[in-house]
Amino acid sequence: MRITLFLSALAGGGAQRRMLLLARGFAAAGQEVEIVTAAAPEDAEAALPAGVRYRALASPLAGLPWLRHRRGFWVPVVWKRLAAHLRTRPPDVLLATSTPANLTALLAAAVSGTGIPVVVGLNLDLEASLGRGLGGALDFPRRVAGIYRRAAMRIAISEGVAEGWRRLAGPGAPPIRTVPNPVDLAAVARGAAVEPEPGWPVPGEGPLLLACGKLKPQKDFATLLRATARLARQRPLRLVVLGEGEERRRLRALAVELGLGGRVFMPGFVANPFAWMARASLFVLSSRFEGSS
Incomplete structure (x- = not known):
């Protein structure tokens, strides 16, 4: 066929x-x-x-x-x-x-x-x-x-x-x-075994929060940034957002406005997100809706 x-x-x-x-x-x-x-x-x-x-x-x-x-x-x-x-x-x-x-x-x-x-x-x-x-x-x-x-x-x-x-x-x-x-x-296991790139190790202290997805309104990363800012007032932490999209500039500006400039890292699209997932303290999902949720 x-x-x-x-x-x-x-x-x-x-x-x-x-x-x-x-x-x-x-x-x-x-x-x-x-x-x-x-x-x-x-x-x-x-x-x-x-x-x-x-x-x-x-x-x-x-x-x-x-x-x-x-x-x-x-x-x-x-x-x-x-x-x-x-x-x-x-x-x-x-x-x-x-x-x-x-x-x-x-x-x-x-x-x-x-x-x-x-x-x-x-x-x-x-x-x-x-x-x-x-x-x-x-x-x-x-x-x-x-x-x-x-x-x-x-x-x-x-x-x-x-x-x-x-x-x-x-x-x-x-x-x-x-x-x-x-x-x-098997591919997930192989990907998790290697070191993440680019941007590893992530600078800073505290738990490493990880989010993945296209930078678009459906993923609602703006709400995630605001929640991260509230939590960051109580303890040190780092947030990595893997993905690329039309909201990059707006999200980066919001992170700076919220005082998260040194705690939020957006390396863009990565071919192997499993390496990051294996090393994250917590995976966070802020989407307004998802097909598999």
């Missing part, structure tokens, strides 16, 4: 890590696997599983300063390129994850005229994510759920996420299967 996985980029966060694990598992099972990304080829520096083909669609819009770190916004602009690629090299099935990638995959597959079945990954409750903002006012979550009816299969990472999408889709919608995220325990 020929399987194509479509995502924004090879590096970035949990969705990318999950798709790379799936690609490696499919390849190990003897399937012909290809990863297609919307990002420029420079992302190929990330580790590709052995035996997996790679193609970057590389839209020129991706290089614009405002869009460079907002991959979700510019994934849809490559739909024509994805459709052309599917016609040139049609897979037996196309897998996608994240709302922009899912919508792009469905559109490209339909336009390609190949009849390729599309499997969409449901990573979070879209109503919880967008229901209170402009997206909710425009009924965007329900519209997306309607479009997802065209998918050959819909896979949720937890039963809670599945229930949210069932409510959005309404009666008569195709079934949703729940498949938890894959985990490579």
Whole structure:
């Protein structure tokens, strides 16, 4: 079987890590696997599983300063390129994850005229994510759920996420299967055994608190910083936030404003967070919502 996985980029966060694990598992099972990304080829520096083909669609819009770190916004602009690629090299099935990638995959597959079945990954409750903002006012979550009816299969990472999408889709919608995220325990153990980088050892005294995730509103690192500031008045401590995103400048400014300039460290995206987790005193999760919570 020929399987194509479509995502924004090879590096970035949990969705990318999950798709790379799936690609490696499919390849190990003897399937012909290809990863297609919307990002420029420079992302190929990330580790590709052995035996997996790679193609970057590389839209020129991706290089614009405002869009460079907002991959979700510019994934849809490559739909024509994805459709052309599917016609040139049609897979037996196309897998996608994240709302922009899912919508792009469905559109490209339909336009390609190949009849390729599309499997969409449901990573979070879209109503919880967008229901209170402009997206909710425009009924965007329900519209997306309607479009997802065209998918050959819909896979949720937890039963809670599945229930949210069932409510959005309404009666008569195709079934949703729940498949938890894959985990490579051997890779976790190997990663935990090495020294963290960059930024290790962390200067200062006291327990080491660790948070991981993209620097975006959903993760609510601002609340975490405020809580850390309150605790720091009572005892010495250090906070490390692993991840990259559009809120970096705002969060750094808030840390300074709260007097945490010497206690908060933000080394950016790291390929091996397990080394940090193995050495942290406490892992903290401040997200407003998560698909697996």
